[in-house]
Each structure stands twice: as C-alpha cells, then as structure tokens.
Amino acid sequence: MIDLYYWPTPNGHKVTMMLEECGLEYRIHPINIGAGDQFKPEFLKLSPNNRMPAIVDQAPTDGGEPVSIFESGAILLYLAEKTGRFYPEALRDRYRVMQWLMWQMGGLGPMAGQNHHFNQYAPEPIPYAQERYTKETARLYSVLNGALEGQDFVAGDYSIADMAAYPWIARHDWQRMNLDDFPNLKGWFERIGARSATQKAYEVGEGLRPSRPPTDEERENLFGAGQNPR
Numbered sequence: 001m002i003d004l005y006y007w008p009t010p011n012g013h014k015v016t017m018m019l020e021e022c023g024l025e026y027r028i029h030p031i032n033i034g035a036g037d038q039f040k041p042e043f044l045k046l047s048p049n050n051r052m053p054a055i056v057d058q059a060p061t062d063g064g065e066p067v068s069i070f071e072s073g074a075i076l077l078y079l080a081e082k083t084g085r086f087y088p089e090a091l092r093d094r095y096r097v098m099q100w101l102m103w104q105m106g107g108l109g110p111m112a113g114q115n116h117h118f119n120q121y122a123p124e125p126i127p128y129a130q131e132r133y134t135k136e137t138a139r140l141y142s143v144l145n146g147a148l149e150g151q152d153f154v155a156g157d158y159s160i161a162d163m164a165a166y167p168w169i170a171r172h173d174w175q176r177m178n179l180d181d182f183p184n185l186k187g188w189f190e191r192i193g194a195r196s197a198t199q200k201a202y203e204v205g206e207g208l209r210p211s212r213p214p215t216d217e218e219r220e221n222l223f224g225a226g227q228n229p230r
Contacts, residue, residue: 008205010167034218
C-alpha cells in the first residue's frame with residue numbers, strides 16, 4: 001500500500017498518473033494547501049520543504065521499514081524502480097528519460113508555475129513578470145515540441161518523463177499558450193490524455209479544489225510568509 005499525501009496540482013497529478021499506470025494500491029491523504037495543511041508538523045516530518053506530494057510506501061521491495069519520499073520527481077523514480085516500469089534499463093535509454101525528467105523539474109515546472117502565479121493569482125498585474133514567464137513558457141513548449149518530432153513520446157516509449165510534463169501542459173490555458181502553435185506537442189498531449197490511467201488519475205482530485213478564487217487566508221498560505229514556518 002502507498003500512502004499518498006496529495007492535492008490536485010500538476011505535481012500531485014504526476015504521481016496519481018504513475019500509480020494508476022502501474023496499478024499500485026494507494027490511499028489518498030488530502031493536503032489542502034489553501035488551508036495550510038502543508039505546514040502541519042506531521043506533514044513536515046514527511047516533506048520538510050512543506051510541499052506536496054509525498055508518499056510513504058508501506059511495503060518496500062526490500063521488505064524493510066516503510067519508505068518515505070518527498071519531491072515529485074524522486075517519487076516517480078522510486079515508483080519506476082519499485083515496479084520496473086516506465087523507466088528503461090538500458091543505459092542510453094535510461095538517461096534519455098532522466099534528462100527530460102530533470103528538464104521538467106528544473107525548467108517547465110518552475111517557469112510554468114511562475115506563469116500561473118503572475119497570470120492567475122497575483123493581486124495586481126505586473127506586465128514585466130507576465131511577459132517574462134509567458135515567453136519562457138513558450139520557449140519550453142517549443143523545446144518539447146521539437147523533441148517530439150517524429151516520435152510519440154519525449155524519450156521514445158511512454159515514460160515517467162511524459163508523466164512529469166503532462167500535468168503542466170494541461171494548464172496551457174492558464175499559461176496563455178495555444179497548443180495549435182505546437183502541433184507535435186498537441187498530438188502528444190492528446191495521446192496521453194486519452195489513456196485510461198490519465199483519466200483515472202485526474203478523477204482522483206475532482207471535488208477537492210474549490211472552484212472559487214482563493215480567499216485572503218488561502219492566498220497567504222499559498223504565496224505568503226506562511227511558506228516559511230520557522
């Protein structure tokens with residue numbers, strides 16, 4: 001059994017996608033980041049960076065004590081190694097996947113996240129920031145679009161690299177991106193979205209996130225000084 005500490009954000013969706021693809025048994029522990037659950041001491045023991053997702057594998061492959069993992073990229077790698085799926089064994093193929101996973105963790109996620117903040121959540125428009133992060137998101141979309149030329153998935157076969165990137169592309173409307181401008185990427189996005197595991201992964205989070213804008217208290221928990229609990 002995998003205990004998943006989760007909220008329906010792009011980083012949360014990555015993990016449910018992998019869990020559903022692998023058919024692993026898991027249970028959700030909602031971490032309402034608007035309510036400040038990420039700052040609770042019991043969660044900080046699992047994720048000292050006060051970010052979700054985190055997992056606890058109650059039955060690791062070595063038969064030892066439960067294994068606790070935070071950071072979505074590390075979780076994907078752990079689950080791939082646990083199951084032997086979506087992460088190739090051959091050296092060159094393995095590092096093709098690894099480099100695109102790192103590209104998402106270090107580039108697409110952070111830049112698209114800033115795009116979300118300044119285009120969706122900032123209390124007032126900041127044109128310089130909006131332009132900077134929208135342009136950088138477009139550049140990253142172009143990189144991924146180019147990598148998908150002539151192939152269905154970013155590193156050859158479907159892998160954790162695709163699962164890592166997909167939830168960030170799923171927010172393309174927030175990012176002011178038009179997928180018609182990136183035809184290879186659009187086809188990739190549609191292929192992954194049609195997978196039953198992807199659809200089940202997104203169903204997990206339905207109804208958790210409020211459909212309204214965040215309150216002042218929620219905004220503080222999401223973006224304010226509360227992010228540094230010490």
